[in-house]
Amino acid sequence: MFFERDKKNGIEKMVLSSLEKIVAEIPDNYLVFQGGKVFTKADFLKALKNPRDPLTLNLARAFCDFRVFQLFHASRVPQILEQK
Amino acid sequence: MIGIAHEIDDATKYSFQWYKNAVAKLPFPVIEILQQSVIKENVERILSDSPGDSIIFFDHGNYTSLIGYNKQPVISTSRPEILKDREVFTMACQSARDLGPAAMNAGCKVYWGYIEVVTFDTAALPAFEETLSSALVFRWRDKLEWSEVKRRVLELYDKYLNDEKIPTLSKLWLQQNRDRLRVYPLDPLPNNSTPRCQVSRALARLFGLKFLSWLRKIRERLFGVSPGYP
Numbered sequence: 001m002f003f004e005r006d007k008k009n010g011i012e013k014m015v016l017s018s019l020e021k022i023v024a025e026i027p028d029n030y031l032v033f034q035g036g037k038v039f040t041k042a043d044f045l046k047a048l049k050n051p052r053d054p055l056t057l058n059l060a061r062a063f064c065d066f067r068v069f070q071l072f073h074a075s076r077v078p079q080i081l082e083q084k
Numbered sequence: 085m086i087g088i089a090h091e092i093d094d095a096t097k098y099s100f101q102w103y104k105n106a107v108a109k110l111p112f113p114v115i116e117i118l119q120q121s122v123i124k125e126n127v128e129r130i131l132s133d134s135p136g137d138s139i140i141f142f143d144h145g146n147y148t149s150l151i152g153y154n155k156q157p158v159i160s161t162s163r164p165e166i167l168k169d170r171e172v173f174t175m176a177c178q179s180a181r182d183l184g185p186a187a188m189n190a191g192c193k194v195y196w197g198y199i200e201v202v203t204f205d206t207a208a209l210p211a212f213e214e215t216l217s218s219a220l221v222f223r224w225r226d227k228l229e230w231s232e233v234k235r236r237v238l239e240l241y242d243k244y245l246n247d248e249k250i251p252t253l254s255k256l257w258l259q260q261n262r263d264r265l266r267v268y269p270l271d272p273l274p275n276n277s278t279p280r281c282q283v284s285r286a287l288a289r290l291f292g293l294k295f296l297s298w299l300r301k302i303r304e305r306l307f308g309v310s311p312g313y314p
Binding site: 023025062 | 093094095098144177178201202203204205206207251252253256257259260
């Protein structure tokens, strides 16, 4: 399983750079409520500097859900084609 | 209909408002247990006075319990029979993993909940409010069958997942909530005969599941909230 491996090695660069793009597009005053915890945009930015940070792994696990992954990339296909 | 809701932290400031918005749309009066009144004694008393009444619960939970104002369980796997003959709706975290199945085994009619933590964010609040709370309006205002309620809620999730205005990060949480939703008996009950914790597994193997359940009740009485909260 993808994350069984990545708990040890951290997440792949490609996933990490996608996550950085996703987090960059949210507003600075962004808050996320997860269970009883609250995370800010700054928390995510800080966590993404460490591929083994639990918050990064949590984010990556959710991101690698196929449908979200597909949606993220599908929304950027026109931009990618334009660049080419 | 019994509505239970409280506001104990930043997350519940939002969910308490969602509860009020949803209940205001219902065409009949709701017996409400709110804020500081959400403690085990009150909840158990009112539930025993209203057998068979449906329950709406907002907000925190863990695998085995729905959590009250004092951060102690108000409804838990130690006494699932209080949910017998009821329809239960909650957007609390995790309760559909153990409490939901325990309630169904004790005769609960329907349990709507989530098997893991529920997440929402401030970038798409209307989407989260609608996907997390509209089921109770579909069920009790529009009088739809639970299968139709679930279909409509999944449709709502899909609508927002395809909405270009919703940030990808919010979609990620929406997708996760969608995947974690369980509606029993529409969804199959998880196989909980084998505990996940290694110590629990060993105890169950040595002394049986009844002994383990008894130990958990003792732990809950001594320490209140069981592991997994929030």
